[in-house]
Amino acid sequence: MQECLLEVKDLKTSFHTEKGLVTAVDGVSFTVHSGQTLGVVGESGCGKSVTAESIMRLLDESAIRYEGEINYKGKNLLKLPEKEMEAIRGNEIAMIFQDALTSLNPVYTIGNQIAESIMAHSNLNKKEAYEKAVEMLRLTGIPSPEKRIHEYPHEISGGMRQRAMIAMALSCRPQLLIADEPTTALDVTTQAQILEVMEELKKELNMGIILITHDLGVVAEVCTHVVVMYLGQVIEEADVETIFSKPLHPYTNGLLKCIPQLDGDRTKPLFTIEGVVPSLDDIPPGCRFAGRCPFADSKCRKEPPPLEEAANRHKIRCWHYEEIQKQGAFEDVAIPS
Numbered sequence: 060m061q062e063c064l065l066e067v068k069d070l071k072t073s074f075h076t077e078k079g080l081v082t083a084v085d086g087v088s089f090t091v092h093s094g095q096t097l098g099v100v101g102e103s104g105c106g107k108s109v110t111a112e113s114i115m116r117l118l119d120e121s122a123i124r125y126e127g128e129i130n131y132k133g134k135n136l137l138k139l140p141e142k143e144m145e146a147i148r149g150n151e152i153a154m155i156f157q158d159a160l161t162s163l164n165p166v167y168t169i170g171n172q173i174a175e176s177i178m179a180h181s182n183l184n185k186k187e188a189y190e191k192a193v194e195m196l197r198l199t200g201i202p203s204p205e206k207r208i209h210e211y212p213h214e215i216s217g218g219m220r221q222r223a224m225i226a227m228a229l230s231c232r233p234q235l236l237i238a239d240e241p242t243t244a245l246d247v248t249t250q251a252q253i254l255e256v257m258e259e260l261k262k263e264l265n266m267g268i269i270l271i272t273h274d275l276g277v278v279a280e281v282c283t284h285v286v287v288m289y290l291g292q293v294i295e296e297a298d299v300e301t302i303f304s305k306p307l308h309p310y311t312n313g314l315l316k317c318i319p320q321l322d323g324d325r326t327k328p329l330f331t332i333e334g335v336v337p338s339l340d341d342i343p344p345g346c347r348f349a350g351r352c353p354f355a356d357s358k359c360r361k362e363p364p365p366l367e368e369a370a371n372r373h374k375i376r377c378w379h380y381e382e383i384q385k386q387g388a389f390e391d392v393a394i395p396s
């Protein structure tokens with residue numbers, strides 16, 4: 060068993076808004092071990108980014124309330140003074156985002172930024188740090204990195220920028236990488252290359268990764284474990300094989316049906332889950348997914364289901380998963396190859 064790096068325990072993140080306190084992340088728990096890639100999936104607005112930003116403590120703390128624990132190597136990050144948090148952020152725990160332009164500084168060259176980050180986290184001098192930056196860029200698959208380091212973020216393509224951001228995030232050799240939709244804006248080929256680079260670096264550094272995505276195709280490729288979120292809560296959790304071969308939650312099944320099949324019939328419209336994620340100031344009293352669930356009954360609309368352990372390390376939040384499973388109601392979902 061690999062070392063448990065991060066334990067998120069009953070995390071609740073609420074914002075003070077004009078409409079009062081809204082809870083965007085409501086009792087989320089999961090763990091990440093070294094060498095694991097945990098996929099966090101769910102539609103837009105389910106609380107994936109807020110979970111990540113809570114771990115990194117990137118949210119404006121004057122407008123926020125945290126409950127629960129985020130234990131990183133035995134320390135509760137939520138209780139850590141900002142100074143100590145700064146030492147962990149971008150050092151032991153690094154984060155990459157969907158849009159590299161927001162995390163790369165437009166007025167410095169790529170090389171300058173990566174070298175600065177390397178110097179901040181090592182004893183290397185400027186020349187050595189630049190050499191290291193070139194090496195990092197090469198690792199992320201950037202061609203002619205010795206030329207690229209002299210370019211500015213706006214001078215290179217989106218895919219190259221994304222690689223540069225990964226190089227920067229990994230230049231401090233983090234133990235935990237949080238990647239929030241890192242390939243969403245990219246074409247399929249670049250996406251595949253970047254995921255591959257992350258996998259290689261994970262092996263090299265024995266990192267733990269939290270990969271946030273709304274794309275289960277990406278999850279199938281690189282994740283070892285999966286947490287499915289819906290409206291601020293975990294609704295299913297299992298290892299990746301189980302999620303794809305034996306999903307228990309109608310929402311997970313819906314997400315699986317949304318994956319485009321490479322050899323599928325292109326003339327048929329893609330499946331979509333009907334309806335939208337409810338708003339945080341109008342959370343349904345029962346199961347949060349009931350309004351969109353084909354299996355929901357009156358109990359689902361009244362009573363919130365607990366997160367239960369359905370099988371060893373397979374958690375599910377649904378009143379009817381056993382019956383649905385017995386009926387074989389999910390049979391028509393194809394597993395991506």
Ligand SMILES: Nc1ncnc2c1ncn2[C@@H]1O[C@H](COP(=O)(O)OP(=O)(O)O)[C@@H](O)[C@H]1O
Pocket residue numbers: 074076081083101102103104105106107108109110339
């Ligand atoms: N600063 C904030 N103030 C109030 N609500 C917020 C804030 N940031 C995010 N939210 C709300 O929290 C919910 C979860 O957002 P987010 O984590 O960004 O979703 P996801 O990343 O899964 O798409 C959304 O309803 C969003 O509107």
Ligand SMILES: [Mg+2]
Pocket residue numbers: 107108109239
């Ligand atoms: Mg997000």
